[in-house]
Amino acid sequence: TAVKDGDEWVINGHKIMTSNGRVADFLVVMCRTEDDDSGNANLKMTQIIVPTDSPGLERIRSVPIWGHTGGDHMEIKYKDVRVPLENALGARGSGHQAAQDRLGAGRVYHCMNTIGQMWRAFDIMVKYSTQREVHGGKLETKQFIQGFIADSYIDIQAARLMTIHCAEVMDKGGNSRVDISAIKIFVPEAGSRVVDRAIQMHGWRGVSSDLPLAGMFQGFRTLRLADGPDEVHRILIAKQILKRYHDGLSWDFGV
Amino acid sequence: TAVKDGDEWVINGHKIMTSNGRVADFLVVMCRTEDDDSGNANLKMTQIIVPTDSPGLERIRSVPIWGHTGGDHMEIKYKDVRVPLENALGARGSGHQAAQDRLGAGRVYHCMNTIGQMWRAFDIMVKYSTQREVHGGKLETKQFIQGFIADSYIDIQAARLMTIHCAEVMDKGGNSRVDISAIKIFVPEAGSRVVDRAIQMHGWRGVSSDLPLAGMFQGFRTLRLADGPDEVHRILIAKQILKRYHDGLSWDFGV
Amino acid sequence: TAVKDGDEWVINGHKIMTSNGRVADFLVVMCRTEDDDSGNANLKMTQIIVPTDSPGLERIRSVPIWGHTGGDHMEIKYKDVRVPLENALGARGSGHQAAQDRLGAGRVYHCMNTIGQMWRAFDIMVKYSTQREVHGGKLETKQFIQGFIADSYIDIQAARLMTIHCAEVMDKGGNSRVDISAIKIFVPEAGSRVVDRAIQMHGWRGVSSDLPLAGMFQGFRTLRLADGPDEVHRILIAKQILKRYHDGLSWDFGV
Amino acid sequence: TAVKDGDEWVINGHKIMTSNGRVADFLVVMCRTEDDDSGNANLKMTQIIVPTDSPGLERIRSVPIWGHTGGDHMEIKYKDVRVPLENALGARGSGHQAAQDRLGAGRVYHCMNTIGQMWRAFDIMVKYSTQREVHGGKLETKQFIQGFIADSYIDIQAARLMTIHCAEVMDKGGNSRVDISAIKIFVPEAGSRVVDRAIQMHGWRGVSSDLPLAGMFQGFRTLRLADGPDEVHRILIAKQILKRYHDGLSWDFGV
Ligand SMILES: Cc1cc2nc3c(=O)[nH]c(=O)nc-3n(C[C@H](O)[C@H](O)[C@H](O)COP(=O)(O)OP(=O)(O)OC[C@H]3O[C@@H](n4cnc5c(N)ncnc54)[C@H](O)[C@@H]3O)c2cc1C
Ligand SMILES: Cc1cc2nc3c(=O)[nH]c(=O)nc-3n(C[C@H](O)[C@H](O)[C@H](O)COP(=O)(O)OP(=O)(O)OC[C@H]3O[C@@H](n4cnc5c(N)ncnc54)[C@H](O)[C@@H]3O)c2cc1C
Ligand SMILES: Cc1cc2nc3c(=O)[nH]c(=O)nc-3n(C[C@H](O)[C@H](O)[C@H](O)COP(=O)(O)OP(=O)(O)OC[C@H]3O[C@@H](n4cnc5c(N)ncnc54)[C@H](O)[C@@H]3O)c2cc1C
Ligand SMILES: Cc1cc2nc3c(=O)[nH]c(=O)nc-3n(C[C@H](O)[C@H](O)[C@H](O)COP(=O)(O)OP(=O)(O)OC[C@H]3O[C@@H](n4cnc5c(N)ncnc54)[C@H](O)[C@@H]3O)c2cc1C
Missing domain, CATH: 1.20.140.10 (Butyryl-CoA Dehydrogenase, subunit A, domain 3)
Structure with missing residues (x-):
C-alpha cells in the first residue's frame, strides 16, 4: 500500500518476485492507493516509481529458480519508503x-x-x-x-x-x-x-x-x-x- | 490391372471401399496399365472411366461403416470389364x-x-x-x-x-x-x-x-x-x- | 415423483434414457417420495418396481444412439401410473x-x-x-x-x-x-x-x-x-x- | 576398447557421462574386448574395474546438466590406461x-x-x-x-x-x-x-x-x-x- 503524506507517498509492502530487481536503478511498484472498501478493486491501484536506493527498501534475497542461485528475481521489502508524489505514473487508480x-x-x-x-x-x-x-x-x-x-x-x-x-x-x-x-x-x-x-x-x-x-x-x-x-x-x-x-x-x- | 485388347481396355480387380459406388453412373478406376517391373511404380497407373452398368462389374456389398448398413461405400469386383480406349483419363501412366x-x-x-x-x-x-x-x-x-x-x-x-x-x-x-x-x-x-x-x-x-x-x-x-x-x-x-x-x-x- | 394414495403409489414423470426399456417386463423407477424441502435430497428417493404394461406408462421412442435406430434405450413417460405400495424396494428414502x-x-x-x-x-x-x-x-x-x-x-x-x-x-x-x-x-x-x-x-x-x-x-x-x-x-x-x-x-x- | 597385453588390460576410450565419476575411487568400465567382426555384438563386451588414479585416466570436465555446473557427471578420457587382468568382472564377453x-x-x-x-x-x-x-x-x-x-x-x-x-x-x-x-x-x-x-x-x-x-x-x-x-x-x-x-x-x- 501507498499512503499520501504531505507531498510524498509512503510505501509499505513485501513483493517476492521482482525480475531485474538487483540491477535496476528504479522499480515500478503497483500500490493500493485507495483504501475504501467499496467499488471496483481494479480502480484502487497506482503504479509508482521507486528508486532502489530509497531508504527503507531492502533486497532480502535473490529467489533461486530451477535451482539457479544468484539470478535476478529479487524478494524485496518496503518499509516506510518515501518518494515524491509526482513519482506516480498516470492518474491515481489507473495502475x-x-x-x-x-x-x-x-x-x-x-x-x-x-x-x-x-x-x-x-x-x-x-x-x-x-x-x-x-x-x-x-x-x-x-x-x-x-x-x-x-x-x-x-x-x-x-x-x-x-x-x-x-x-x-x-x-x-x-x-x-x-x-x-x-x-x-x-x-x-x-x-x-x-x-x-x-x-x-x-x-x-x-x-x-x-x-x-x-x-x-x-x-x-x-x-x-x-x-x-x-x-x-x-x-x-x-x-x-x-x-x-x-x-x-x-x-x-x-x- | 487394365490390359489393352484391340481398341478396348480389359479391366480385372477388386476394390473394397468405393464411396458413392451404388448411386454413381460411372466410376473412375485407378488401374495398373504398364506391367514391366522396372522403373517408378508411380508411373504405371492410369485412371479409366468405367460405367457401372458394364458387364463384369459386380457390386458385392455395401460395406457397413460404424455399424451403419446400407451406406454407399461399395465393395466392387471387376471381371473382364471392357471399356473403349478413349475412356482413359489423360496419358497412360499419368494416373x-x-x-x-x-x-x-x-x-x-x-x-x-x-x-x-x-x-x-x-x-x-x-x-x-x-x-x-x-x-x-x-x-x-x-x-x-x-x-x-x-x-x-x-x-x-x-x-x-x-x-x-x-x-x-x-x-x-x-x-x-x-x-x-x-x-x-x-x-x-x-x-x-x-x-x-x-x-x-x-x-x-x-x-x-x-x-x-x-x-x-x-x-x-x-x-x-x-x-x-x-x-x-x-x-x-x-x-x-x-x-x-x-x-x-x-x-x-x-x- | 411418487405420491401415496391409499395402498398405491401414483407415479408421474418423464425419463429419457431407460436401457432395456422395450423388452423389460418391469422397470425399477427412482422416485422422489418425500416432498418437504428440508434435509438431505439423497434421503428423499425411493426405488419402485413398475410393470411395463401398467396403464399410463407410455414408451415414447427408442432414442437413437450413434445413429443406430431401433436400439433399446427407451424414452418413457409416466402419467398417473398406479402400483401397489409393496412394490417399493426397501424403506422409503433408501433409493x-x-x-x-x-x-x-x-x-x-x-x-x-x-x-x-x-x-x-x-x-x-x-x-x-x-x-x-x-x-x-x-x-x-x-x-x-x-x-x-x-x-x-x-x-x-x-x-x-x-x-x-x-x-x-x-x-x-x-x-x-x-x-x-x-x-x-x-x-x-x-x-x-x-x-x-x-x-x-x-x-x-x-x-x-x-x-x-x-x-x-x-x-x-x-x-x-x-x-x-x-x-x-x-x-x-x-x-x-x-x-x-x-x-x-x-x-x-x-x- | 580394452586389449590384452601380457597380464594387463590396456584401455582406450572416451566416455562423456560418468555419474559419480569425480568422487569415485574406481569406475566399472564397459569395454569392447573382442574385436572380430563376426557374431553377436552383445557378446563382445567385458566390464573392467579401473581405479580413478590410474595413469592415463583424465577427467576432462564435469558436464553441466540443467545448467548446474559442478555436478558429478564426469567426462573422462582413457589413454593407454593399464589395469591387471583380474580386474575384469566375470568372464570375457559377459559385460x-x-x-x-x-x-x-x-x-x-x-x-x-x-x-x-x-x-x-x-x-x-x-x-x-x-x-x-x-x-x-x-x-x-x-x-x-x-x-x-x-x-x-x-x-x-x-x-x-x-x-x-x-x-x-x-x-x-x-x-x-x-x-x-x-x-x-x-x-x-x-x-x-x-x-x-x-x-x-x-x-x-x-x-x-x-x-x-x-x-x-x-x-x-x-x-x-x-x-x-x-x-x-x-x-x-x-x-x-x-x-x-x-x-x-x-x-x-x-x-
Ligand atoms: C521467473 C519469474 C519471474 C517473475 N517476475 C515477476 C515480476 O518481475 N513482477 C511481478 O509482479 N511478478 C513476477 N512474477 C510473478 C508471476 O507473475 C506470478 O507467479 C504469476 O502471475 C502467478 O501468481 P502467483 O505465483 O501468486 O500464483 P497464485 O495466484 O497463487 O496462483 C497459483 C496457481 O493457482 C492456480 N489458480 C490461480 N487462480 C485460479 C483460479 N481462479 N481458478 C483455478 N486455479 C487458479 C493456478 O494454477 C496458479 O498457477 C514472476 C514469476 C516467475 C516465475
Ligand atoms: C468411409 C471410407 C470411404 C472410402 N472411400 C474410398 C474411395 O471412394 N475410393 C478409394 O480409393 N478409397 C476409399 N477409402 C479407402 C481409404 O483411402 C483407405 O482406407 C486409406 O487410404 C488407408 O488405406 P488402407 O485402409 O488400405 O490401409 P493400409 O495402407 O493397409 O494401412 C493401414 C494402417 O497401417 C498404418 N501404416 C500404413 N503405412 C504405414 C507406414 N509406412 N508406416 C507405418 N504405418 C503405416 C497406418 O496406421 C494405416 O492406417 C475409403 C475409406 C473409408 C474409411
Ligand atoms: C447409452 C446410454 C444408456 C443409458 N441408460 C440409462 C438407464 O438405463 N437408466 C438411467 O437412469 N440412465 C441411463 N443413461 C443416462 C446416463 O446415466 C446419463 O447420461 C449420465 O449420468 C449423465 O447425465 P446427463 O446426461 O443428465 O448429463 P448432465 O447431468 O446434464 O451432465 C452433462 C454434462 O455436464 C457436465 N457436468 C455435469 N455436472 C457437472 C459439474 N458438477 N461440474 C462440471 N461439469 C459437470 C459433464 O460433462 C456431463 O457429461 C444412459 C445413457 C446412455 C448414453
Ligand atoms: C544425468 C545423466 C547421467 C548419466 N550417467 C551415466 C553413467 O553413469 N554411465 C553411463 O554409462 N551412462 C550415463 N548416462 C548416459 C545415458 O545412459 C544415455 O544418455 C542414454 O542411454 C541415451 O544414450 P545417448 O545419450 O547416447 O543417446 P543416443 O543413443 O544417441 O540416442 C539419442 C536419442 O535418439 C533416439 N533413439 C535412439 N535409438 C533409437 C532407435 N532405435 N529408434 C528411434 N529412436 C532412437 C532416442 O530418442 C534417444 O534419446 C547418463 C545420462 C544422463 C542424462
Missing part, C-alpha cells in the same frame, strides 16, 4: 489498467520470443537427426524421429500463425483479449512439446549445457505460470465468449 | 500424379468442411452451457466447462489459420505438400477434440441423434485414416523437411 | 443409497468388461501387424506400429491392475469410493486409446463392421459420460482426498 | 548381459524412487490447495485444481501398482522384460505429469527452490532418456510381444 495494457503487448512479445526459440530447437533437432547414427541407421530414418519432426512442424506453424493473427487483430484495434489469452496458453505449451522432443532426440546432450535446449525447457515451463497462469487465461477466454452469447450473439472466428 | 493433384485440393476441402463442423459443435456447446443447470449451477459457471470452451476456441482458431495458410500457399503456386499433410493430420484431430468435449458436455444427448455431434465424431475419426493415414503424412512431412537439410538449406517457416 | 451401492459394483463390472474388450482389440491389432504388408514391409517392423503396441500394453496393464486393486479393496470392506471413481475415469479412457490405435492400424477395416473395433470405440466413448460423467468422478475423488487432509491426516496410497 | 541384469533391478529402483517423489509432490499439492486463497476462494474449491488432484491420484496409483506388479514378476523369476520397459516408460512420464500439476498450482513457488518440485521436474525429465530412452523401450516391448505371436501364441496379461 491496474495500465498494467493490463502493457501486459497484453508483453504477452505477444513473449510468444514471438518463444516461437523464435522453438524454431531454433527445430533446426537443431532436424540437423542432428541427419548426423547421429544409432542402432540400425541414422536417426532421420526412424519413424519415431520422423514423428518428432512432423509434430514439431505442426506445433511451430500453429503457434506462429496464431501469434501473427493476434498481432493483426491488435494492430487493427480489434478486441484481442481472447486471442492474447489463447496464445498465452498455446504457445508456451507448444514450445514445451517441441523442445521436449529435441531434448529426447539428443539423449544426455539434450539436458546438458552443450546445447540451449535445457534452458528453453525451463523457460517455457515458467511461462505457463508467469504473466497469469494458464487456468486464469482459460477462464478469461470462456467469459469473453460467453458474454457474446448472453448478449444474444454468437462467436465469429472469421473476424 | 498416380493426377490423383495426387486432385487429392491435395480434396484434402484442403475436407479440412474446410471439418472446420465448419467444429465451429457448429462449438456453437452448440457454448449455447448449451448457458442453459443447462446441473448440481450447483449452470454449466457455464463450472471451470471444467470453461476449460472445454477455451481449449476448443484454441483448436478451432489454430485449425482455421493453418488451413487458410495452406490454401494461400497453394494459390501462390508455392510448394504446399508439407502444409497439406500438416492440416490433414492436425484438423481432424483438433475436430475430434472439440466434438469430444461437446459430446461430454451434453451427457446422453451428445451421443444421441437429437444432435449432430455423434455423426461428426465418427466422421472426424474416419478422416484420420482415409485419404492417407496420419502415419503416412507424418513421414511425408519429415521427408520434405529433411530433403532441404540434405540440400544444405534449412526450413523457413516464414514463407 | 439413492441403494442405487449408489449397486452402481459401485456395476462400475467395476463395466471396467472388467472394458478390459476384456481392450485385450481383444490388442490381440487383433498385434496379429494384424504380423500379416499386413505396407509400403516397405510388414506393419510390425514400423516404429509407429511398435509404439502402438507398446503403449497399448501399458494402458491395458495399468487398467487391469487398477481394477483388480479396486475389487480387492471392496472385498476387504475398505473405502473404495476413490478407487471406483478412479477406474471409472481411467479404464474407458485407456480403452479408447487402445481401440483407437487398433482402428488406425487397420485402415478402412478398422471402422467397418468386418471387425468389432468400431463398436468398442463407440461403447467406450459412451461409458465416459454414462454412470456419472468423468467430471463428476474427478470432483468426487478430490473431495474424498481433501476430506482426509481437513481431518489432519494425509493420503496413504499403500492401503 | 553386456551383466549390465542388463543390473540395469533391470536398477530401473525398478529408479521407479520406486520416482513414486516416492510423486507421492511427496501430491502431498505438498493437496495441502497447499487447502491453504491458498485466490480470486474467489481456496484453491481446493476450484474444479481445475480438483482435476489436478484426481488425475494425480490416478497417475500415482497406476505407477505404484505397475511397479509392484513388475517386482512381483521378477521375484517369482518370471520374464519381466516387458514389465521393466513398461514402468521405465510409464513411471517417469506419470511423475512428470504429477509434478507439473504441483508446480502449476504453486505459481512462482513451484519453480523456486523454496520447494523440491523444480528438482523433481528436471529429474523425471532426465529419467525419460537415461538408462535407455523411451523409444528404445517401446521397441523392446513390441518385439517381446511380437515374438510370442510369431511363436503361434498370444499375450496373456493375467500372468
Whole structure:
C-alpha cells in the first residue's frame, strides 16, 4: 500500500518476485492507493516509481529458480519508503489498467520470443537427426524421429500463425483479449512439446549445457505460470465468449 | 490391372471401399496399365472411366461403416470389364500424379468442411452451457466447462489459420505438400477434440441423434485414416523437411 | 415423483434414457417420495418396481444412439401410473443409497468388461501387424506400429491392475469410493486409446463392421459420460482426498 | 576398447557421462574386448574395474546438466590406461548381459524412487490447495485444481501398482522384460505429469527452490532418456510381444 503524506507517498509492502530487481536503478511498484472498501478493486491501484536506493527498501534475497542461485528475481521489502508524489505514473487508480495494457503487448512479445526459440530447437533437432547414427541407421530414418519432426512442424506453424493473427487483430484495434489469452496458453505449451522432443532426440546432450535446449525447457515451463497462469487465461477466454452469447450473439472466428 | 485388347481396355480387380459406388453412373478406376517391373511404380497407373452398368462389374456389398448398413461405400469386383480406349483419363501412366493433384485440393476441402463442423459443435456447446443447470449451477459457471470452451476456441482458431495458410500457399503456386499433410493430420484431430468435449458436455444427448455431434465424431475419426493415414503424412512431412537439410538449406517457416 | 394414495403409489414423470426399456417386463423407477424441502435430497428417493404394461406408462421412442435406430434405450413417460405400495424396494428414502451401492459394483463390472474388450482389440491389432504388408514391409517392423503396441500394453496393464486393486479393496470392506471413481475415469479412457490405435492400424477395416473395433470405440466413448460423467468422478475423488487432509491426516496410497 | 597385453588390460576410450565419476575411487568400465567382426555384438563386451588414479585416466570436465555446473557427471578420457587382468568382472564377453541384469533391478529402483517423489509432490499439492486463497476462494474449491488432484491420484496409483506388479514378476523369476520397459516408460512420464500439476498450482513457488518440485521436474525429465530412452523401450516391448505371436501364441496379461 501507498499512503499520501504531505507531498510524498509512503510505501509499505513485501513483493517476492521482482525480475531485474538487483540491477535496476528504479522499480515500478503497483500500490493500493485507495483504501475504501467499496467499488471496483481494479480502480484502487497506482503504479509508482521507486528508486532502489530509497531508504527503507531492502533486497532480502535473490529467489533461486530451477535451482539457479544468484539470478535476478529479487524478494524485496518496503518499509516506510518515501518518494515524491509526482513519482506516480498516470492518474491515481489507473495502475491496474495500465498494467493490463502493457501486459497484453508483453504477452505477444513473449510468444514471438518463444516461437523464435522453438524454431531454433527445430533446426537443431532436424540437423542432428541427419548426423547421429544409432542402432540400425541414422536417426532421420526412424519413424519415431520422423514423428518428432512432423509434430514439431505442426506445433511451430500453429503457434506462429496464431501469434501473427493476434498481432493483426491488435494492430487493427480489434478486441484481442481472447486471442492474447489463447496464445498465452498455446504457445508456451507448444514450445514445451517441441523442445521436449529435441531434448529426447539428443539423449544426455539434450539436458546438458552443450546445447540451449535445457534452458528453453525451463523457460517455457515458467511461462505457463508467469504473466497469469494458464487456468486464469482459460477462464478469461470462456467469459469473453460467453458474454457474446448472453448478449444474444454468437462467436465469429472469421473476424 | 487394365490390359489393352484391340481398341478396348480389359479391366480385372477388386476394390473394397468405393464411396458413392451404388448411386454413381460411372466410376473412375485407378488401374495398373504398364506391367514391366522396372522403373517408378508411380508411373504405371492410369485412371479409366468405367460405367457401372458394364458387364463384369459386380457390386458385392455395401460395406457397413460404424455399424451403419446400407451406406454407399461399395465393395466392387471387376471381371473382364471392357471399356473403349478413349475412356482413359489423360496419358497412360499419368494416373498416380493426377490423383495426387486432385487429392491435395480434396484434402484442403475436407479440412474446410471439418472446420465448419467444429465451429457448429462449438456453437452448440457454448449455447448449451448457458442453459443447462446441473448440481450447483449452470454449466457455464463450472471451470471444467470453461476449460472445454477455451481449449476448443484454441483448436478451432489454430485449425482455421493453418488451413487458410495452406490454401494461400497453394494459390501462390508455392510448394504446399508439407502444409497439406500438416492440416490433414492436425484438423481432424483438433475436430475430434472439440466434438469430444461437446459430446461430454451434453451427457446422453451428445451421443444421441437429437444432435449432430455423434455423426461428426465418427466422421472426424474416419478422416484420420482415409485419404492417407496420419502415419503416412507424418513421414511425408519429415521427408520434405529433411530433403532441404540434405540440400544444405534449412526450413523457413516464414514463407 | 411418487405420491401415496391409499395402498398405491401414483407415479408421474418423464425419463429419457431407460436401457432395456422395450423388452423389460418391469422397470425399477427412482422416485422422489418425500416432498418437504428440508434435509438431505439423497434421503428423499425411493426405488419402485413398475410393470411395463401398467396403464399410463407410455414408451415414447427408442432414442437413437450413434445413429443406430431401433436400439433399446427407451424414452418413457409416466402419467398417473398406479402400483401397489409393496412394490417399493426397501424403506422409503433408501433409493439413492441403494442405487449408489449397486452402481459401485456395476462400475467395476463395466471396467472388467472394458478390459476384456481392450485385450481383444490388442490381440487383433498385434496379429494384424504380423500379416499386413505396407509400403516397405510388414506393419510390425514400423516404429509407429511398435509404439502402438507398446503403449497399448501399458494402458491395458495399468487398467487391469487398477481394477483388480479396486475389487480387492471392496472385498476387504475398505473405502473404495476413490478407487471406483478412479477406474471409472481411467479404464474407458485407456480403452479408447487402445481401440483407437487398433482402428488406425487397420485402415478402412478398422471402422467397418468386418471387425468389432468400431463398436468398442463407440461403447467406450459412451461409458465416459454414462454412470456419472468423468467430471463428476474427478470432483468426487478430490473431495474424498481433501476430506482426509481437513481431518489432519494425509493420503496413504499403500492401503 | 580394452586389449590384452601380457597380464594387463590396456584401455582406450572416451566416455562423456560418468555419474559419480569425480568422487569415485574406481569406475566399472564397459569395454569392447573382442574385436572380430563376426557374431553377436552383445557378446563382445567385458566390464573392467579401473581405479580413478590410474595413469592415463583424465577427467576432462564435469558436464553441466540443467545448467548446474559442478555436478558429478564426469567426462573422462582413457589413454593407454593399464589395469591387471583380474580386474575384469566375470568372464570375457559377459559385460553386456551383466549390465542388463543390473540395469533391470536398477530401473525398478529408479521407479520406486520416482513414486516416492510423486507421492511427496501430491502431498505438498493437496495441502497447499487447502491453504491458498485466490480470486474467489481456496484453491481446493476450484474444479481445475480438483482435476489436478484426481488425475494425480490416478497417475500415482497406476505407477505404484505397475511397479509392484513388475517386482512381483521378477521375484517369482518370471520374464519381466516387458514389465521393466513398461514402468521405465510409464513411471517417469506419470511423475512428470504429477509434478507439473504441483508446480502449476504453486505459481512462482513451484519453480523456486523454496520447494523440491523444480528438482523433481528436471529429474523425471532426465529419467525419460537415461538408462535407455523411451523409444528404445517401446521397441523392446513390441518385439517381446511380437515374438510370442510369431511363436503361434498370444499375450496373456493375467500372468
Ligand atoms: C544425468 C545423466 C547421467 C548419466 N550417467 C551415466 C553413467 O553413469 N554411465 C553411463 O554409462 N551412462 C550415463 N548416462 C548416459 C545415458 O545412459 C544415455 O544418455 C542414454 O542411454 C541415451 O544414450 P545417448 O545419450 O547416447 O543417446 P543416443 O543413443 O544417441 O540416442 C539419442 C536419442 O535418439 C533416439 N533413439 C535412439 N535409438 C533409437 C532407435 N532405435 N529408434 C528411434 N529412436 C532412437 C532416442 O530418442 C534417444 O534419446 C547418463 C545420462 C544422463 C542424462
Ligand atoms: C447409452 C446410454 C444408456 C443409458 N441408460 C440409462 C438407464 O438405463 N437408466 C438411467 O437412469 N440412465 C441411463 N443413461 C443416462 C446416463 O446415466 C446419463 O447420461 C449420465 O449420468 C449423465 O447425465 P446427463 O446426461 O443428465 O448429463 P448432465 O447431468 O446434464 O451432465 C452433462 C454434462 O455436464 C457436465 N457436468 C455435469 N455436472 C457437472 C459439474 N458438477 N461440474 C462440471 N461439469 C459437470 C459433464 O460433462 C456431463 O457429461 C444412459 C445413457 C446412455 C448414453
Ligand atoms: C468411409 C471410407 C470411404 C472410402 N472411400 C474410398 C474411395 O471412394 N475410393 C478409394 O480409393 N478409397 C476409399 N477409402 C479407402 C481409404 O483411402 C483407405 O482406407 C486409406 O487410404 C488407408 O488405406 P488402407 O485402409 O488400405 O490401409 P493400409 O495402407 O493397409 O494401412 C493401414 C494402417 O497401417 C498404418 N501404416 C500404413 N503405412 C504405414 C507406414 N509406412 N508406416 C507405418 N504405418 C503405416 C497406418 O496406421 C494405416 O492406417 C475409403 C475409406 C473409408 C474409411
Ligand atoms: C521467473 C519469474 C519471474 C517473475 N517476475 C515477476 C515480476 O518481475 N513482477 C511481478 O509482479 N511478478 C513476477 N512474477 C510473478 C508471476 O507473475 C506470478 O507467479 C504469476 O502471475 C502467478 O501468481 P502467483 O505465483 O501468486 O500464483 P497464485 O495466484 O497463487 O496462483 C497459483 C496457481 O493457482 C492456480 N489458480 C490461480 N487462480 C485460479 C483460479 N481462479 N481458478 C483455478 N486455479 C487458479 C493456478 O494454477 C496458479 O498457477 C514472476 C514469476 C516467475 C516465475
